[in-house]
Amino acid sequence: MPSTTPTRRQAAAAQTREKVLAAARELFMASAYEDVKAADIARAAGVAHGLVFHHFGSKQGLYQEVLCQIGREVLALHCDDPEIPLGRRIRRSHAAHLAYLADHRDVALHLVLRPPAPESEEFDDVRDQGHRELCRNLGLDFERPAVRLAARLYATAADQLARDHLTSADPLDTDTVVEMLVAVLIGALRAARTADPELDVDPVIRALELP
Amino acid sequence: MPSTTPTRRQAAAAQTREKVLAAARELFMASAYEDVKAADIARAAGVAHGLVFHHFGSKQGLYQEVLCQIGREVLALHCDDPEIPLGRRIRRSHAAHLAYLADHRDVALHLVLRPPAPESEEFDDVRDQGHRELCRNLGLDFERPAVRLAARLYATAADQLARDHLTSADPLDTDTVVEMLVAVLIGALRAARTADPELDVDPVIRALELP
Amino acid sequence: MPSTTPTRRQAAAAQTREKVLAAARELFMASAYEDVKAADIARAAGVAHGLVFHHFGSKQGLYQEVLCQIGREVLALHCDDPEIPLGRRIRRSHAAHLAYLADHRDVALHLVLRPPAPESEEFDDVRDQGHRELCRNLGLDFERPAVRLAARLYATAADQLARDHLTSADPLDTDTVVEMLVAVLIGALRAARTADPELDVDPVIRALELP
Amino acid sequence: MPSTTPTRRQAAAAQTREKVLAAARELFMASAYEDVKAADIARAAGVAHGLVFHHFGSKQGLYQEVLCQIGREVLALHCDDPEIPLGRRIRRSHAAHLAYLADHRDVALHLVLRPPAPESEEFDDVRDQGHRELCRNLGLDFERPAVRLAARLYATAADQLARDHLTSADPLDTDTVVEMLVAVLIGALRAARTADPELDVDPVIRALELP
């Protein structure tokens, strides 16, 4: 059947594309954007230089693709099973996030807290969506400025903590870090209430305090 | 003594140096490191291209210089008058910091939370020193890992909050932001206690809760 | 005989070839040779990139094909019916040529007076043949250098005039342009006589002056 | 005197610039625009690759510069001394032009009748100014469309003739070519009258017919 031939070819092409993407991800996570040469990526992927552009249009296009791939992976870590009590849900998400970063030290070190050099609106969107999911999990209205502020505040602090944790010579155990994150989250919520006194964060805080 | 009485030439040279430094600071704060060309700086300073290298050795050297200048300015903002109660001292430092960032939006937007592209050990030192002073102010031992962790955690969150505050279309008033910072700081301290249960943060927290 | 009865496949192939040729013609006439990419042509024709090379060997081969097609079309415009008096015959040819260019503005603007970038011997031949036919029409011996010179001279001027006419915001009417062409042709003939005094151009000129 | 030093340096720089310009001119006149590499020019000029861009910004900038230089040279050839009778003035200009082209065969072959690949408004201006001067010489109003048309018509034909003359294995003598040009010019003027019957070209033609 001739119709299977194109499929096989398409599959091969997609596979090549993935090879390039994987090589790019590794290199981009290991060095600064400008220090990664398109030629390096091609060489690492074992393909011709021009193929990078055939599949991704430009070095930046490829970079964005890498970013989005990671963003999607991270988003998928969230636990939002409503059956599980809030405190456990959040802790589980945190633990998953930490585990991911531990498994992807390069991502943790080169992406988190280091906004990608070429401004990437798509990546910002993914990040934003992460905050949105956190708020949904907490039962807070993301549209309220104070809530959004707290989410960003907290996420930043959490990234910093994760980084420190991962680079520490004498790292804490994961559970401890998760508890620290919860403490910081509670602080961020109290800060939110300061900005928006009508915000009722007490139930959330109480729920978070229960492991 | 000729060494204490700079000749006119030396004075002029120093002035030229400052011109370059000022131009560099403005440009570096306005764009990413790689997007600022040595030639741009020279042009903005109204001097010859080569002079940049004459005075600062290299583009990176100049960048470090800019970073240190800013770091020193920020460090000078801390209020550590022991006569003043802790809560007020911290709030005063925060307010001063926020005022500084409001006056130097470019610094707030392009330095804070955006670690300088070329690794800058000196700048890290300055940053570290800021954390150290904060801890001294709080009466906590910076040498304890958990304390250090909390300081970094908090500083990062504070930076994020300041950024959001400055870029917001509808900014909160300064006092509110200061209170939010205090709330976050308390959260960070609680997190520190989680990591290091022997740490007695309660007195500090109580002191912070008094305006 | 299978050779005279092209199979369906062959017919389809020929049709595809034409599609590519038509797309190429349009693009080549709309932009400079180097600005037309083989990929553009394939896309415009709705065929695979590689097909261009399958049918025409190379981009240049395709270009030559386009050129020859146009050359043949232009050659076919000449009126050389010996029954018609010279003045009318020439005017008729001119009018036909002008009409063709008006119908193919792209050809007029991008080919005429703009020798094809890649040296095209074949196109030069076609051009030459046009001059030859003009001379035959005029009853002049194309082999005489002065005649050939005059023909080229005239053809160039005529092209320029046609271009100007077509791009003018306020174009003259066709008959006027035709008369101008005749005037220029007469000038060229007089120039030919200057170069070759033995050339008897007076009868031709007299014939041309009769509408 | 320190003030002479910069002068000397400037002179040296200008000389280098000229070296590059000269090399570029030679190469551009010898090949098509795209076939001349910036690196070739630098090599031919004996300077670093980057210097081309230091002085001319881009390959195109350099090309334009070459074009303008030639345009200025050609413009300077016109003889418009009102003391000299028209016929002689025109013939003298033509002869000068032909001599120039003979001395600059590369220009004649690669510029004349071959509009520069990258559209060059400046060069068009120079060309236009040439036509303007011709008309002023002839005492005709360049603002009249028919006059402008005739000027362009004639210039094009003259370029063609000059080309043929220069590439001919058995070239005519210069005087003959000049007379041919005059004949063509008269033809163009008659064509102009066809387009604009109010135009009184007879006195000009009579003046041209006197050597």
Add this chain to the structure above:
DNA sequence: TATGAATGAGCCTTCATTCAT
């Protein structure tokens, strides 16, 4: 000290062409 011309390594990108399917 100051100038700015000169250097040259290096990079992204383009694109005609090939070829396995």
Add this chain to the structure above:
DNA sequence: GATGAATGAAGGCTCATTCAT
């Protein structure tokens, strides 16, 4: 015949840095 993924050579341009003056 048709496809389009893959190739790879080549080129324009940038820019930190040097250096003669």
